[in-house]
Amino acid sequence: MKRYMILGASRGLGHSFAHGLPKGGDEVILVSRTEPDMSSLPKEIHPQWIGADLSKIESIDALKKDVGDKPIDVLIYNAGIWETKRFEETSREDIAAICNVNFVSALYAVQQFIGNIKASKLKKIVLVGSTAGLENEGAKSVTYTATKFALRGMCHSLRENYREDGIGITVLNLGGMATDIAYTQGAQEALSQYKNTRIPVDDVINLVKCLISLSPASTIKEIDMPAQFDADS
Numbered sequence: 001m002k003r004y005m006i007l008g009a010s011r012g013l014g015h016s017f018a019h020g021l022p023k024g025g026d027e028v029i030l031v032s033r034t035e036p037d038m039s040s041l042p043k044e045i046h047p048q049w050i051g052a053d054l055s056k057i058e059s060i061d062a063l064k065k066d067v068g069d070k071p072i073d074v075l076i077y078n079a080g081i082w083e084t085k086r087f088e089e090t091s092r093e094d095i096a097a098i099c100n101v102n103f104v105s106a107l108y109a110v111q112q113f114i115g116n117i118k119a120s121k122l123k124k125i126v127l128v129g130s131t132a133g134l135e136n137e138g139a140k141s142v143t144y145t146a147t148k149f150a151l152r153g154m155c156h157s158l159r160e161n162y163r164e165d166g167i168g169i170t171v172l173n174l175g176g177m178a179t180d181i182a183y184t185q186g187a188q189e190a191l192s193q194y195k196n197t198r199i200p201v202d203d204v205i206n207l208v209k210c211l212i213s214l215s216p217a218s219t220i221k222e223i224d225m226p227a228q229f230d231a232d233s
């Protein structure tokens, strides 16, 4: 039995992770502000939703109280928001929320749950980044880009600290995805709707399955996965 914790799991890629990763007997803790539809999850897995607003880092303390010391095999930090206006027009509140949701809560969640991860069998942390966080990528967002770049630094620095504990930390630098087409709808639906221009969530789920299946002797620090036709990375 594996236990997954997915932060940012009510819709999009996070919701699809909850459908595509756990197998019979596994447990999955879904974290988000909105309660996810759990009716479509495979019957043989054990889901639990915990409501939390990750723009407020105190919410991680409440989350830790709820989860306690249960081992967590795979922690996926997927929550992400982005600016909708030009940098000069983005409010201080919006900048703070993007920083907290995309990066500060990720850092704090790993700090709070590191004992749960150490106590597990698989010991994997997956950070959902973006190709926007790669050097010279050309993204016009400022705060989003900075937070996704920060996740890469977090991945490398955590590795230096937790190498001896056997914890595998990976940041996925992902390009344009069809996250509005759920895993349950199938990759073909995403390929047809977007004419092969956006990555189906199935591809990302397959990548994470591969990470989870590696032996404890291997670790993958970063994966850059632009969509084939993305012109910016």
Ligand SMILES: NC(=O)c1ccc[n+]([C@@H]2O[C@H](COP(=O)([O-])OP(=O)(O)OC[C@H]3O[C@@H](n4cnc5c(N)ncnc54)[C@H](OP(=O)(O)O)[C@@H]3O)[C@@H](O)[C@H]2O)c1
Residues within 6 Å of the ligand: 007, 008, 009, 010, 011, 012, 013, 014, 015, 031, 032, 033, 034, 035, 052, 053, 054, 055, 056, 078, 079, 080, 081, 101, 128, 129, 130, 131, 174, 175, 176, 177, 178, 179
């Ligand atoms: N879509 C793309 O093309 C693309 C490309 C590269 C990278 N990414 C990254 O992939 C990840 C998933 O993207 P997506 O398209 O699936 O996004 P999405 O559909 O907007 O889903 C984002 C998830 O994050 C959660 N979230 C947002 N704000 C939150 C908050 N304050 N507290 C708790 N949870 C919060 C949302 O839940 P609630 O709103 O219910 O709280 C939701 O479950 C993000 O990190 C994004 O940056 C996406």
